[in-house]
Amino acid sequence: MANEIAAAAVPAGAGADWASLARGARRKRVAGQSGLLAFLLIVSVPIVLPFFWMVVISFTARSGGVSTDVLWTSCAVIAPAVLIYVVVHSLSPSPRLRLVVGVALLATVAALLAALVGKQFHFGNYRFLWDANIVEEIRSKATAGGQFPSVWRAFFNSLALALTQTIIILAVASLASYYISRFAFRGREAFLQGLLVLHAFPAMTLIIPIFLILFWSGLLDTLAGVILVLATIELPFYVFVMKGFFDGVPWDIEMSAMTDGASRRQAFLLIVLPQVRVGLIAIAVFAFIRAWEEYIFVRTLLIENKNWVMSLYLFWVSDDIMGVDYGIVAAVSVFYVLPSLLLYVFCQKYLTQMTIGGIRG
Amino acid sequence: MARIELRNLRKDWAGAAAVSQIDLAIDDGAFIAVLGPSGCGKSTTLLMLAGIYNPSSGDITFDGARVNDVEARDRNVGIVFQSYALYPNMTVLQNVMFPLRFKKVVAGEAERRAREISALVRIDSLLERRPSQLSGGQQQRVALARALVKRPHLLLLDEPLSNLDASLRLSMRTEIRRIQRELGVTTILVTHDQIEATTMADRIVVMNAGRVEQEGTAKDLYEEPRTLFVASFIGSPPINLFDGRAQEGGIKVHDALLALTAPVTGDVVLGLRPEGVRVESGGRPARVVAVEPMGREVLYSAEFALGNVRFLEPGADARHREGDNVTLGFRGGEALLFSRETGLRVAARVAA
Numbered sequence: 001m002a003n004e005i006a007a008a009a010v011p012a013g014a015g016a017d018w019a020s021l022a023r024g025a026r027r028k029r030v031a032g033q034s035g036l037l038a039f040l041l042i043v044s045v046p047i048v049l050p051f052f053w054m055v056v057i058s059f060t061a062r063s064g065g066v067s068t069d070v071l072w073t074s075c076a077v078i079a080p081a082v083l084i085y086v087v088v089h090s091l092s093p094s095p096r097l098r099l100v101v102g103v104a105l106l107a108t109v110a111a112l113l114a115a116l117v118g119k120q121f122h123f124g125n126y127r128f129l130w131d132a133n134i135v136e137e138i139r140s141k142a143t144a145g146g147q148f149p150s151v152w153r154a155f156f157n158s159l160a161l162a163l164t165q166t167i168i169i170l171a172v173a174s175l176a177s178y179y180i181s182r183f184a185f186r187g188r189e190a191f192l193q194g195l196l197v198l199h200a201f202p203a204m205t206l207i208i209p210i211f212l213i214l215f216w217s218g219l220l221d222t223l224a225g226v227i228l229v230l231a232t233i234e235l236p237f238y239v240f241v242m243k244g245f246f247d248g249v250p251w252d253i254e255m256s257a258m259t260d261g262a263s264r265r266q267a268f269l270l271i272v273l274p275q276v277r278v279g280l281i282a283i284a285v286f287a288f289i290r291a292w293e294e295y296i297f298v299r300t301l302l303i304e305n306k307n308w309v310m311s312l313y314l315f316w317v318s319d320d321i322m323g324v325d326y327g328i329v330a331a332v333s334v335f336y337v338l339p340s341l342l343l344y345v346f347c348q349k350y351l352t353q354m355t356i357g358g359i360r361g
Numbered sequence: 362m363a364r365i366e367l368r369n370l371r372k373d374w375a376g377a378a379a380v381s382q383i384d385l386a387i388d389d390g391a392f393i394a395v396l397g398p399s400g401c402g403k404s405t406t407l408l409m410l411a412g413i414y415n416p417s418s419g420d421i422t423f424d425g426a427r428v429n430d431v432e433a434r435d436r437n438v439g440i441v442f443q444s445y446a447l448y449p450n451m452t453v454l455q456n457v458m459f460p461l462r463f464k465k466v467v468a469g470e471a472e473r474r475a476r477e478i479s480a481l482v483r484i485d486s487l488l489e490r491r492p493s494q495l496s497g498g499q500q501q502r503v504a505l506a507r508a509l510v511k512r513p514h515l516l517l518l519d520e521p522l523s524n525l526d527a528s529l530r531l532s533m534r535t536e537i538r539r540i541q542r543e544l545g546v547t548t549i550l551v552t553h554d555q556i557e558a559t560t561m562a563d564r565i566v567v568m569n570a571g572r573v574e575q576e577g578t579a580k581d582l583y584e585e586p587r588t589l590f591v592a593s594f595i596g597s598p599p600i601n602l603f604d605g606r607a608q609e610g611g612i613k614v615h616d617a618l619l620a621l622t623a624p625v626t627g628d629v630v631l632g633l634r635p636e637g638v639r640v641e642s643g644g645r646p647a648r649v650v651a652v653e654p655m656g657r658e659v660l661y662s663a664e665f666a667l668g669n670v671r672f673l674e675p676g677a678d679a680r681h682r683e684g685d686n687v688t689l690g691f692r693g694g695e696a697l698l699f700s701r702e703t704g705l706r707v708a709a710r711v712a713a
Contacts, residue, residue, distance in 0.1 A: 252446035261463030274450035
């Protein structure tokens with residue numbers, strides 16, 4: 001955009017020096033891009049640095065305090081490499097050069113890190129993956145044995161919670177939002193507004209009534225109870241998002257399917273659903289990650305350690321050994337964050353398609 | 362293939378009639394066009410035939426059997442939408458085979474039929490592609506093949522050529538006509554383009570404001586329009602219309618007094634087709650104000666005794682220039698008279 005304005009400002013009459021104009025435009029484009037990159041780099045530091053620190057701690061810390069030597073050493077190695085790559089990337093459009101420089105920098109960084117901090121590197125903090133008794137081991141045998149379940153129990157509880165949640169939300173949100181998108185019924189507008197209000201309503205305020213309802217219905221301290229509660233609270237949002245996707249599917253296609261001999265249900269399954277595939281993937285990823293990271297409700301509604309999910313496991317680990325062994329807390333955090341991270345990395349192009357009320361965001 | 366009848370068909374939307382009093386009979390194998398401006402109810406009528414909308418009252422019959430309550434999927438109607446409405450998640454072949462999925466056709470037979478119809482509409486080289494990889498004209502052919510593959514009782518075309526460029530539209534017109542003849546399928550074309558209607562269909566139904574204005578061949582509609590709307594809607598360049606007032610001995614239009622074959626009362630509208638107005642000696646004086654060469658003929662605008670008039674002269678070269686004074690005349694038998702109040706044609710004609 002800035003380039004277009006710049007180009008328009010220079011009168012390109014007869015005898016204009018096209019070469020110098022082009023040079024100027026190129027210089028502006030490079031400057032603009034590097035400026036943008038620099039800005040993004042700077043603002044991402046406060047977000048990336050803590051995560052990086054967590055990873056560094058999990059691989060280097062030993063019992064006792066945490067030293068920041070390793071963190072700063074690795075930053076000192078990595079930051080210049082990133083800067084060099086940014087400069088190369090903005091100056092050269094050739095993908096081959098970029099690739100070569102990138103690989104060379106990666107190799108250099110790896111070699112330097114191995115030489116400078118390689119000795120501190122160890123997997124000991126990850127022993128919780130196969131050894132359930134880490135906490136007792138660290139804090140002395142005085143605590144009651146077997147207080148901690150295996151991390152895999154929490155992991156599979158979390159997985160069960162997140163997957164069931166995702167399936168419920170996919171099924172209910174797709175059907176409900178299709179109906180809202182396609183059928184005129186009495187109170188449709190009010191229903192839509194109700195959905196928005198429900199989403200804006202802080203669910204946390206309901207925590208005591210929900211606790212009591214689950215207690216009376218015998219669902220307290222069960223995964224099923226938490227799943228029902230979370231699905232109920234989250235659904236309005238997903239119904240709203242999916243409605244936007246269904247609104248984008250033209251009527252003609254559905255009418256066409258029905259004259260072609262499909263029933264309404266067949267038209268929905270064979271023709272309409274495939275076209276909102278992106279939306280379905282987006283809300284599935286979102287629902288999964290939301291359930292995976294859920295803390296407040298599971299903290300309130302799950303009690304026994306056989307029902308712990310990953311967020312509770314992390315909480316109890318840090319509660320019990322924070323200040324004693326940061327390494328293990330960091331390692332559990334890394335393990336906890338990994339599935340979310342992978343999902344984000346592989347599905348980010350779908351997540352950016354999320355819409356609310358039909359406006360692409 | 363079927364004989365289709367609509368009897369006193371009506372559709373209300375929120376209390377107001379979108380379509381009312383539609384009576385139509387379409388012979389087996391006929392090709393008719395429903396012509397009208399946008400919003401006149403022609404698409405609503407089409408969707409009622411397809412079974413997407415339920416009529417508020419009236420009957421639809423296929424070969425004499427009432428189908429009002431038969432669901433869209435059981436009516437065996439093929440439809441081609443203006444947007445083509447191809448299924449983007451399927452290949453061309455899958456699109457064409459889709460209707461056969463619900464007809465208990467054996468897989469091999471279904472593919473054979475899909476390939477056969479694809480050859481007929483000349484898309485047999487595109488079968489593995491996705492709709493997004495096709496041009497507008499190709500998508501149009503795929504939509505046609507999909508509508509035809511199940512051997513429908515009735516083929517509905519909803520503005521099928523509107524999204525094509527001019528030359529493609531011309532060739533698709535001929536193509537659709539050829540395919541319709543070859544299969545002998547009863548076809549209804551909905552369009553707002555009179556050229557499409559007159560060139561493709563055997564008979565034309567002109568609709569306006571939810572009603573049928575007139576039904577007939579292109580020649581009927583052009584030469585003997587029943588209403589002012591039909592007269593002004595059909596014909597390009599459009600008919601010249603002049604306001605007149607009944608008077609002793611005829612009608613007064615602007616400054617001129619015209620004698621009639623029979624007396625009329627009240628206000629009237631006089632219609633003159635541009636090609637019915639000729640430069641001739643002994644006519645009324647006029648002054649040419651605009652000259653528009655159109656290729657085979659030249660369109661002139663002139664200030665005339667009756668008001669501003671457009672007239673056509675054959676030949677590529679203009680014989681008059683702006684500012685020229687000419688004398689214009691017309692045959693009384695070619696002038697059309699309508700009642701201003703009702704919009705209906707009146708029996709009287711201009712004398713001589």
